[in-house]
Amino acid sequence: MSVLIFIDQSEGHxxxxxxxxxxxxxxxxxxxxxxxxxxxxxxxxxxxxALGKYGxxxxxxxxxxxxxxxxxxxxxxxIAEVVQRxxxxxxxxxxxxxxxSVAPRLSVKxxxxxxxxxxxxxxxxxxxxxxxxxFSGKAFANIALNAxxxxxxxxxxSFSVNTGGEGSAEVVxxxxxxxxxxxxxxxxxxxxxxxxxxxxxxxxxxxxxxKGPENWGMIEELAKLxxxxxxxxxxxxxxxxxxxxxxVGQTGLAIAPNLYIAIGISGAIQHLAGVNRSKIIVVINKxxxxxxxxxxxxxxxxxxxxxxxxxxxxxxxxxxxx
Amino acid sequence: xxxxxxxxxxxxxTTKIAFTDNNTKFAADGVQxxxxxxxxxxxxxxAIELKEKDPSTIIHLVTVGEADAEPVIRKALALGxxxxxxxxxxxxDSYYIASQIAAIAGQGAYDLIFTGKETIDYNGSSIGGMVxxxxxxxxxxxxxxxxxxxxxxxxxxxxxxxxxxxxVGLPVVVxxxxxxxxxxxxxxxxxxxxxTKPLKxxxxxxxxxxxxxxxxxxxxxxxxxxxxxxxNPAELVRLLHEEAKAF
Numbered sequence: 001m002s003v004l005i006f007i008d009q010s011e012g013h014x015x016x017x018x019x020x021x022x023x024x025x026x027x028x029x030x031x032x033x034x035x036x037x038x039x040x041x042x043x044x045x046x047x048x049x050a051l052g053k054y055g056x057x058x059x060x061x062x063x064x065x066x067x068x069x070x071x072x073x074x075x076x077x078x079i080a081e082v083v084q085r086x087x088x089x090x091x092x093x094x095x096x097x098x099x100x101s102v103a104p105r106l107s108v109k110x111x112x113x114x115x116x117x118x119x120x121x122x123x124x125x126x127x128x129x130x131x132x133x134x135f136s137g138k139a140f141a142n143i144a145l146n147a148x149x150x151x152x153x154x155x156x157x158s159f160s161v162n163t164g165g166e167g168s169a170e171v172v173x174x175x176x177x178x179x180x181x182x183x184x185x186x187x188x189x190x191x192x193x194x195x196x197x198x199x200x201x202x203x204x205x206x207x208x209x210x211k212g213p214e215n216w217g218m219i220e221e222l223a224k225l226x227x228x229x230x231x232x233x234x235x236x237x238x239x240x241x242x243x244x245x246x247x248v249g250q251t252g253l254a255i256a257p258n259l260y261i262a263i264g265i266s267g268a269i270q271h272l273a274g275v276n277r278s279k280i281i282v283v284i285n286k287x288x289x290x291x292x293x294x295x296x297x298x299x300x301x302x303x304x305x306x307x308x309x310x311x312x313x314x315x316x317x318x319x320x321x322x
Numbered sequence: 323x324x325x326x327x328x329x330x331x332x333x334x335x336t337t338k339i340a341f342t343d344n345n346t347k348f349a350a351d352g353v354q355x356x357x358x359x360x361x362x363x364x365x366x367x368x369a370i371e372l373k374e375k376d377p378s379t380i381i382h383l384v385t386v387g388e389a390d391a392e393p394v395i396r397k398a399l400a401l402g403x404x405x406x407x408x409x410x411x412x413x414x415d416s417y418y419i420a421s422q423i424a425a426i427a428g429q430g431a432y433d434l435i436f437t438g439k440e441t442i443d444y445n446g447s448s449i450g451g452m453v454x455x456x457x458x459x460x461x462x463x464x465x466x467x468x469x470x471x472x473x474x475x476x477x478x479x480x481x482x483x484x485x486x487x488x489x490v491g492l493p494v495v496v497x498x499x500x501x502x503x504x505x506x507x508x509x510x511x512x513x514x515x516x517x518t519k520p521l522k523x524x525x526x527x528x529x530x531x532x533x534x535x536x537x538x539x540x541x542x543x544x545x546x547x548x549x550x551x552x553x554n555p556a557e558l559v560r561l562l563h564e565e566a567k568a569f
Contacts, residue, residue, distance in 0.1 A: 010482065070481075072451060072461045095447075097482050101463040104451030107417065113532040114416070116446050129536055136442050138339045142536040182460040183490040188481070196483030202569060226569055244466075244501055245480070250335055250442060251359055251500055259568040270335050273442075276541075280566050282558070283547070293547050298561055302552025314559040315569075 003029040004088035005038045005056065006079065008098050012045035012068075016161075016199050017094035019054060023162040024154050025092035026055030027121060034089075038169065039082050041075060042067035048171050055165035060086065060174040070098050071181035076105040081176040083110060088149070090122075095153035096198065103153045113145030116153040119277075136250055136273035156198060157256040158277070197246065200229035202259045203278075205248060207233040209264020209285060209304055213241035218308045219263065225315055231255070233265045249274035264304045267292020284308065323379040323470070325369045326432040327403065328423055328449060330441045331387060331394040332358040341538040348443075348538070355390075357398050360438025363505040364498035368468055369436055370402035371503055380404050382430060386411050386422045392521065400508035400516035411526035416444070420452030421529040427457060433492040434475070439464055439499040450497035460494050466501030 005025035008018045022038060029036035038059040040048060048059055060082050067078065079102065083091060091106070093099035095117050107114035119140065120131040127144050130152055134141045197203065204223040206216060216230075223230045230246060237247035248255050250270035256277035263284045265271060272295055275281070283296040286303045293299050300307050315321075333339075334354040342349045357366070366383070373379040383406040385395050395406045409422040427435055435454075440447035447463075454461035466485060467478035474491045480499070508516075550558040562568045 015482065072454070072463065076455065097464060097480060100447045101451055101461065104416070104420075104446075104448035105455040105461065107448075107532070108420070108452050108455035111532065114446075114448060115533060116448055131539075132445075134444055134538070135333075135339045136445060138541075139341075140539045140541065141444075142539070144534045144536050145532070146534060147532040183462055183488050183494075185486050185488045186476075188484065188486040190481070190484035194483070198482055245485070247500065251363070259562070259566075273335070280562070280568050282562065293549075295544060296547040297544065297566065298558060299547045299549050300552050300555065300558060301549065307552055307555055311555040311558065314556045317556075318559055318563055 002035040002037045002086055002088045003090040003092060004083060004086055005036065005092045006099070006102070007038045007040045007051070007059070008094060008096065009040060009042060009044050012043055014044065014046055014051075015094070015096065017096045017156040019161045020156065020159045021092050021094045021154050022051065022054040022056055024121070024159045025090070026165065027162070028090060028092070030055070031121070032124070037086055037088065039079060041078055042069075049168035052167050052169035053163045053165045055162065056169050058170045058172060060172050062174050062176055062178075064178055066178045069181075069185055070101070071183055072101040072105050074179060074181045075102045076109055078176045078178060079106055080109050082174060083149075091149070091151045093151070093153045095155050099153045103151055107151050110149050110151075111147060112149035112151045113147040114151045114153070115143045115145060118152045118154045119158040122152070133277065137254065137276040138273065155256065155277070157258070191245070195227065195229040197229045197231055197248070197253055197255060200255070200257050202226045202228035202261070203231050203248070203255060203257045204228045204261045204263070205231035205233070205265060206236060206242070206263050207265030208235050215305070216242070218312065222261070222308060222312050222315070225312060225319065225321065233271050262292055263308060265292060266290045267295060323372065323376060323434070324430065324432045325372065325379060325381045325434045325436060326427050326430060327361070327366045327369050327381060327383050328435070328437040328453075329361045329366065329383050329385045329395060329398050330358040330438070331355045331385070331391050332442045335359070335442065339540070345537045345539060346535070355394055357394050358438050358441045360440060360442075360499060362398065362401070364500065364502040365436035365438050366398055366401055366403065367503035367506055368498060369434075372470065373402065382407060382432070384409070384423055384426050386419045386526070388412055395521065396516050397508065399519045399521070400512040401506065402512065403519070405520040405522065407522045407524060409526050410523050414529070415531040415533045416446045416448040417452060417533070418529050418531045420449050420456060422526050423449065424453050424456035425527045426524070427453065435459075435493070435495045437495070437497050439497045447497070450495050454495035457495070460490050462488060462490060462494060463497045465496045465498050468496065468498070468502055
């Protein structure tokens with residue numbers, strides 16, 4: 001019996017969301033008095049044993065180049081084989097792009113109960129109940145997992161990374177049958193040098209109040225200063241002021257950063273659905289009636305073109321940047 | 323080319339979310355039901371665009387739900403599609419629903435199965451993956467572009483921090499999101515035609531759910547916004563830095 005945590009990598013680097021999944025999975029294992037184990041598929045350039053600091057004791061590493069690129073079907077079969085060998089009863093994924101793709105497949109293969117979008121540790125006082133977001137972040141549901149094997153896909157940025165573990169993890173080189181992927185990836189296009197929106201701690205977002213794409217310079221400057229990703233509202237993406245992958249909201253990306261700064265966005269209910277899991281929301285809008293202020297923690301009623309440049313100067317002072 | 327598009331009904335995006343029966347049921351009274359936006363704007367409309375390119379294409383819609391799902395499936399037929407199948411089943415978890423869809427898909431020899439990337443009510447993003455595993459088919463999730471190239475599909479999908487292009491032989495299951503197609507509204511001709519399009523009702527396959535909803539809860543109310551005067555951004559920076567410790 002163990003908790004098995006899927007450690008997701010991209011180009012040999014372990015994703016931040018997987019560190020959250022590791023911390024979450026090891027805490028479940030600790031509470032139930034069972035072992036926390038990890039699984040990594042593909043070649044990795046980082047020190048796997050060092051992941052022990054997140055509390056995991058043993059990591060199955062299928063060091064096979066055929067697994068360097070994610071494929072839902074191939075990964076499902078590989079993970080299922082390791083689940084069988086490890087006797088895992090709880091399997092933890094991050095509910096990120098790969099997790100959303102592989103966890104449902106694996107749940108069918110193992111006839112396991114699946115909860116995706118989990119935001120809290122399971123309540124095991126009466127069964128096995130996990131809280132997840134529903135209605136696009138407007139509510140939560142408590143889901144009972146009734147099957148023998150349970151799969152949890154943890155929402156990114158909903159569980160703190162815990163580095164309280166001791167020592168290094170035992171890395172077990174593992175061979176599994178790896179079939180050829182039916183989906184062939186022909187090109188990968190990553191935005192270089194920017195923080196991916198889904199993994200960003202801080203997000204600076206602009207809306208129609210900025211009047212045109214030529215005014216995004218201050219948004220980008222503020223984002224760079226804070227190490228933040230940039231985002232935008234739907235009308236901004238629809239009019240091609242900004243690329244579609246920056247669109248956050250009900251029909252765009254749903255994000256949950258620690259700090260979300262909304263500039264010139266009124267806060268329509270559909271936009272809030274994509275950002276309402278942010279820990280702290282700051283709204284800068286010249287309209288005091290903008291609905292976004294009701295969902296905000298901090299706000300400034302003022303003209304973005306006057307407020308943002310001054311905000312940038314003040315942050316520079318605090319950060320000691322000239 | 324034969325396409326199956328999975329359609330779910332969902333509460334309108336402006337619905338006030340509330341619960342009844344001691345927080346165990348969604349308060350559905352007076353709720354305006356719509357086609358789940360991802361199923362409509364991206365999955366269904368892309369299928370219709372493919373049919374416009376190649377009129378020999380056949381589009382079937384499938385929904386799992388009781389009779390109250392029929393207005394939504396009729397609206398989907400008004401957009402396009404040749405016929406609809408409603409699996410006459412009440413509530414179940416995503417495994418139950420995916421099993422019903424897979425049972426329909428397994429009988430239809432479909433080349434493509436389209437789903438939305440998730441429903442806006444339960445946000446499971448699981449149906450596409452589950453259906454593909456049940457049918458032992460390849461699965462491409464979070465598609466933002468889709469083109470046919472002979473007997474294979476060229477699909478652009480979202481990955482963290484960018485996108486990738488992949489090619490896969492048919493049949494394949496694809497979950498669709500923004501970018502796949504431009505939203506459109508049904509025209510009068512479509513609405514009239516939808517009235518006479520076949521809507522088959524079939525009984526569900528015997529499958530047990532693997533999970534169940536125990537209760538719902540609403541997030542705690544925000545304490546209220548702390549407003550800072552526009553001429554004092556330094557105070558906002560201080561609050562974010564010292565009080566919220568946000569950076």
